[in-house]
Amino acid sequence: MKNLRLTGERLITGAGALNALSELTFTRALIITGGKSMFRNGTIHRAETLLSPRGAVEVCHGIPANPTCADVEAGLAVMRRFAPDLVIAIGGGSSIDAAKAMLLFYEWPALNFDNVFQSTLPQKRTKTTFVAVPSTSGTASEVTHVTVITFPEQQNKLAIKTEALRPDIAILDGELCMSLPAHIAAETGMDALTHAIECFTNRSKETFTNALAIGAITGILQWLLQSVEQATPESRQKMHEFSCMAGMAFSNAGLGMVHGISHAFSAHYNTAHGLANAVILPYVLEYNRQDAWVAAELDHLSHIVGGDIIGQVRALAAQVGIPACLRDCGIAEADFERDEAALIAGSMLGSTAVNPIPMTPETIAPIVRAAYYGN
Incomplete structure (x- = not known):
C-alpha cells in the first residue's frame, strides 16, 4: 500500500494565475523572495497590489541561490517580528525552500537546525497558510514536502522532509517566467x-x-x-x-x-x-x-x-x-x-x-x- 500526495489544497495554473492572490483571506501577509529579478519584472509590486486591500503586507527579500542556515535564520527573525498568518514565497526554488524552513521553525519554536534532524517533525501547520509561486521551472518546490538547505561549515546540503512543508496553494503563472534568462x-x-x-x-x-x-x-x-x-x-x-x-x-x-x-x-x-x-x-x-x-x-x-x-x-x-x-x-x-x-x-x-x-x-x-x- 502506498499513500500518495500530489499537491496541497489547490494548484492554480495558467497565464494570469497570480491574480488568485486577490482572493485570499488573511490579516498579515509576508512575501519571501530572492534578489532583484522579481522586483525588476514587477511581480512583487503586482503581488503587493493584489494583497494590500485585504490586510497588512511586508516583503522579506534577498534569499540567495543555495540558501544557508544563516539565510533562513535571518528571514525567520523577520517572520517572528511580523507574525504573519499568510506566507507567500515568490521566486525560484531557493526562495521557496528557504520559506519552508522558516515556516517550520516559526510554527514550532522549539525546533532549530541543531535538533531538526533528530526530532520527530510535525505534519501540519496551524498558524499559517503557505502559498508558493515559482518563477523558474525546475525544482517544483511548490508541490513538494521537502526543503534543501546548505550547511557551509559541513560543506553539505541536507534535506528536511515533512508534510508540514508542503505549500497549501501552488500558483503556476508562466508570465512570471517571461523575463527568465x-x-x-x-x-x-x-x-x-x-x-x-x-x-x-x-x-x-x-x-x-x-x-x-x-x-x-x-x-x-x-x-x-x-x-x-x-x-x-x-x-x-x-x-x-x-x-x-x-x-x-x-x-x-x-x-x-x-x-x-x-x-x-x-x-x-x-x-x-x-x-x-x-x-x-x-x-x-x-x-x-x-x-x-x-x-x-x-x-x-x-x-x-x-x-x-x-x-x-x-x-x-x-x-x-x-x-x-x-x-x-x-x-x-x-x-x-x-x-x-x-x-x-x-x-x-x-x-x-x-x-x-x-x-x-x-x-x-x-x-x-x-x-x-x-x-
Missing part, C-alpha cells in the same frame, strides 16, 4: 528533466508516479529548447507545468544518485543546482544502465521518446548550452583534487541512498571523477 531556463529545465528521469528509474515508483514522470519527460523534451531559444509564452507555461508534474512524481517515488552528487558539488562550490544535475545526469544513467531492471526501463522510455534516452539527454543538454563536464562549469582542477575525498563522502548522502543500484564510496568515486573530467 535563457541560461537559467536551460538549467532549471534540465533540473526538471533530471527529477522526472530519476523518478522513472526509482524502484519505488508505481502507476501514478510512473505516468507523471513519463508525461514530464516527453513534455520537457518537446518544449525546453523552444523555451530557451524563443521564450514563447506557451513554451514557458508548458515548462512550468511539466516541471510541476516531475515534482509530484519524485516527491512520492524519490530520486537517485544524480542529486546526491549534485548536492555535494553545490555545497562545496555553490554550483547552481540545476546546472550540476544537468551535467551529472547522463553519467549516472550510463552507470545505472548496467542493472537489468534499469536497462529495461530505459529501453522502454527510449521507445516512448523515439530514440535512445541517454543520447537525447546529452543532445538536449548540448543544444541548450549545458557544459559536458563539471570542470567546464568553472570548478578548478586543483580545487577538485583537493576536495575529492570530501565530495565522494558528500555524494553518498541524501538521494544516493535510494539509487536503483546500492552505492558505496568506492563505487561512486569513478562516477564523481567521470562527471568532473567528462570521461
Whole structure:
C-alpha cells in the first residue's frame, strides 16, 4: 500500500494565475523572495497590489541561490517580528525552500537546525497558510514536502522532509517566467528533466508516479529548447507545468544518485543546482544502465521518446548550452583534487541512498571523477 500526495489544497495554473492572490483571506501577509529579478519584472509590486486591500503586507527579500542556515535564520527573525498568518514565497526554488524552513521553525519554536534532524517533525501547520509561486521551472518546490538547505561549515546540503512543508496553494503563472534568462531556463529545465528521469528509474515508483514522470519527460523534451531559444509564452507555461508534474512524481517515488552528487558539488562550490544535475545526469544513467531492471526501463522510455534516452539527454543538454563536464562549469582542477575525498563522502548522502543500484564510496568515486573530467 502506498499513500500518495500530489499537491496541497489547490494548484492554480495558467497565464494570469497570480491574480488568485486577490482572493485570499488573511490579516498579515509576508512575501519571501530572492534578489532583484522579481522586483525588476514587477511581480512583487503586482503581488503587493493584489494583497494590500485585504490586510497588512511586508516583503522579506534577498534569499540567495543555495540558501544557508544563516539565510533562513535571518528571514525567520523577520517572520517572528511580523507574525504573519499568510506566507507567500515568490521566486525560484531557493526562495521557496528557504520559506519552508522558516515556516517550520516559526510554527514550532522549539525546533532549530541543531535538533531538526533528530526530532520527530510535525505534519501540519496551524498558524499559517503557505502559498508558493515559482518563477523558474525546475525544482517544483511548490508541490513538494521537502526543503534543501546548505550547511557551509559541513560543506553539505541536507534535506528536511515533512508534510508540514508542503505549500497549501501552488500558483503556476508562466508570465512570471517571461523575463527568465535563457541560461537559467536551460538549467532549471534540465533540473526538471533530471527529477522526472530519476523518478522513472526509482524502484519505488508505481502507476501514478510512473505516468507523471513519463508525461514530464516527453513534455520537457518537446518544449525546453523552444523555451530557451524563443521564450514563447506557451513554451514557458508548458515548462512550468511539466516541471510541476516531475515534482509530484519524485516527491512520492524519490530520486537517485544524480542529486546526491549534485548536492555535494553545490555545497562545496555553490554550483547552481540545476546546472550540476544537468551535467551529472547522463553519467549516472550510463552507470545505472548496467542493472537489468534499469536497462529495461530505459529501453522502454527510449521507445516512448523515439530514440535512445541517454543520447537525447546529452543532445538536449548540448543544444541548450549545458557544459559536458563539471570542470567546464568553472570548478578548478586543483580545487577538485583537493576536495575529492570530501565530495565522494558528500555524494553518498541524501538521494544516493535510494539509487536503483546500492552505492558505496568506492563505487561512486569513478562516477564523481567521470562527471568532473567528462570521461
